[in-house]
Amino acid sequence: MSDISALSSDYEANSQxxxxxxxxxxxxxxxxxGGPGQSHTDALAGIVAAIRTQLTSATLERSVPxxxxxxxxxEHKSDFNYLIEDLEAAETAxxxxxxxxxxxxxxxxxxxxxxxxxxxxxxRRLRRH
Amino acid sequence: MTKLLDQLFYDLLxxxxxxxxxxxxxxxxxPDIAAYRDxxxxxxxxxxxxxxxxxxxxxxxxxxxxxxxxxxxKRLTEYAQLADEGPVSTLSRFQPRDRFLTRLVAAMCDEFNxxxxxxxxxxxxxxxxxxxxxxxxxxxxxxxxxxxxxxPDVYHELGHLLFRDTAVLIEKLRACxxxxxxxxxxxxxxxxxxxxSIDALRAYSLRWSESWVVEFGCDLLxxxxxxxxFGWTNTRLCARxxxxxxxxxxxxxxxxxxxxxxxxxxxxxxxxxxARQIDLxxxxxxxxxGQTEPQVFRLxxxxxxxxxxxxxxxxxxxxxxxxxxxxxxxxVAALLNDAWERFVEAPSIFREWEAAQILTLYQRYDN
Numbered sequence: 029m030s031d032i033s034a035l036s037s038d039y040e041a042n043s044q045x046x047x048x049x050x051x052x053x054x055x056x057x058x059x060x061x062g063g064p065g066q067s068h069t070d071a072l073a074g075i076v077a078a079i080r081t082q083l084t085s086a087t088l089e090r091s092v093p094x095x096x097x098x099x100x101x102x103e104h105k106s107d108f109n110y111l112i113e114d115l116e117a118a119e120t121a122x123x124x125x126x127x128x129x130x131x132x133x134x135x136x137x138x139x140x141x142x143x144x145x146x147x148x149x150x151x152r153r154l155r156r157h
Numbered sequence: 158m159t160k161l162l163d164q165l166f167y168d169l170l171x172x173x174x175x176x177x178x179x180x181x182x183x184x185x186x187x188p189d190i191a192a193y194r195d196x197x198x199x200x201x202x203x204x205x206x207x208x209x210x211x212x213x214x215x216x217x218x219x220x221x222x223x224x225x226x227x228x229x230x231k232r233l234t235e236y237a238q239l240a241d242e243g244p245v246s247t248l249s250r251f252q253p254r255d256r257f258l259t260r261l262v263a264a265m266c267d268e269f270n271x272x273x274x275x276x277x278x279x280x281x282x283x284x285x286x287x288x289x290x291x292x293x294x295x296x297x298x299x300x301x302x303x304x305x306x307x308x309p310d311v312y313h314e315l316g317h318l319l320f321r322d323t324a325v326l327i328e329k330l331r332a333c334x335x336x337x338x339x340x341x342x343x344x345x346x347x348x349x350x351x352x353x354s355i356d357a358l359r360a361y362s363l364r365w366s367e368s369w370v371v372e373f374g375c376d377l378l379x380x381x382x383x384x385x386x387f388g389w390t391n392t393r394l395c396a397r398x399x400x401x402x403x404x405x406x407x408x409x410x411x412x413x414x415x416x417x418x419x420x421x422x423x424x425x426x427x428x429x430x431x432a433r434q435i436d437l438x439x440x441x442x443x444x445x446x447g448q449t450e451p452q453v454f455r456l457x458x459x460x461x462x463x464x465x466x467x468x469x470x471x472x473x474x475x476x477x478x479x480x481x482x483x484x485x486x487x488x489v490a491a492l493l494n495d496a497w498e499r500f501v502e503a504p505s506i507f508r509e510w511e512a513a514q515i516l517t518l519y520q521r522y523d524n
Contacts, residue, residue: 057222
């Protein structure tokens with residue numbers, strides 16, 4: 029009933045998303061450096077695609093926490109179209125249709141930063157409410 | 158960068174080790190409470206292994222991994238803090254009234270076939286009833302284990318635990334809300350509504366999808382398994398704590414809308430007389446507080462959508478074996494309903510009966 033319960037649930041969704049994404053990106057970076065493990069490219073492509081959809085259409089799909097999408101939208105207000113282009117290019121590469129280069133990693137890092145900031149902000153709200 | 162991360166991870170490792178030792182040190186005689194402690198201990202031991210493995214990674218870390226390592230450290234640090242502030246703190250100060258509450262809630266869970274591990278409960282919070290879903294921990298104010306009228310709110314908090322485990326019901330509720338608003342937006346555009354009204358529909362749709370479905374879902378689950386008592390408790394909570402019955406926030410739909418949804422669930426389950434009584438109480442509350450329904454209220458919370466989500470919750474509960482309130486097979490829920498019936502009938506003499514019932518409950522669940 030209290031706001032704490034709702035905030036806790038929201039924090040958990042954001043925290044889990046940030047953790048899953050971060051682990052997959054770290055794993056991909058290690059893989060690209062010739063390290064062991066999996067590349068997780070399909071899962072990452074799905075996340076990138078979902079973010080682009082949530083950013084560009086009136087869809088009510090919410091597979092990516094809305095706080096993360098809003099943060100990306102706000103932070104890239106001035107270069108929004110470039111962000112969409114970069115997301116599209118990153119998805120194409122992660123689907124195996126182009127090489128995964130430095131630009132793809134930059135896009136993934138940008139999403140990781142937004143996810144981390146959203147989870148951290150919620151965690152803070154949880155204790156300073 | 159490596160030096161900073163080294164410090165952060167070793168600090169975290171030491172904190173996790175402390176929490177592990179603290180948990181292991183606490184003497185718990187009761188097997189059910191010890192089982193909760195052991196589950197938490199396992200999670201903390203896994204976290205220690207994760208931190209150790211990340212520390213090993215630091216030795217051959219590439220600069221481009223640093224920020225990811227830092228993010229990983231933050232999530233683990235948050236988990237350590239949640240465990241510290243929540244269950245570790247609770248278990249290290251565990252009182253007989255906490256044990257009683259934990260067992261009473263376990264009995265509630267058994268009655269309706271709750272498909273999730275039973276939570277630990279503690280009567281220590283300044284935030285009314287609340288839950289830390291990741292920790293399976295329900296917190297209630299100090300005096301609640303000695304009173305019956307607020308306890309139906311436990312069922313709402315259990316809903317949050319259920320939704321942590323399964324997204325199925327939430328997705329169904331979202332789909333129901335999305336369909337309603339998509340249809341409404343199309344209709345509004347055809348009828349050339351003002352742009353501001355169509356924007357309002359979009360904004361409501363978003364809030365329903367993002368967070369309101371969770372609160373509605375928890376309320377409706379609570380009404381389904383606890384019956385009219387949850388409706389009475391909701392009205393009581395609104396009377397005591399609601400700043401404005403029709404106000405919405407990003408996380409919570411309006412109390413008025415929640416009350417209507419609860420009434421619809423009671424009607425759906427055949428509690429017509431009780432639904433009417435609660436509705437009369439709600440009307441009296443609105444009149445007394447002088448609050449009136451704003452024009453946009455029905456735009457955000459139309460009756461057909463509220464009735465629709467009731468159907469979704471009932472169908473979901475039936476499909477997964479969650480049992481509807483039954484006075485004859487659910488003694489705790491039945492007691493909470495008896496309590497409300499007696500209280501409404503004669504509030505001035507209620508406490509004596511309530512105290513006797515609490516005593517009986519303590520004898521049954523705290524031995």
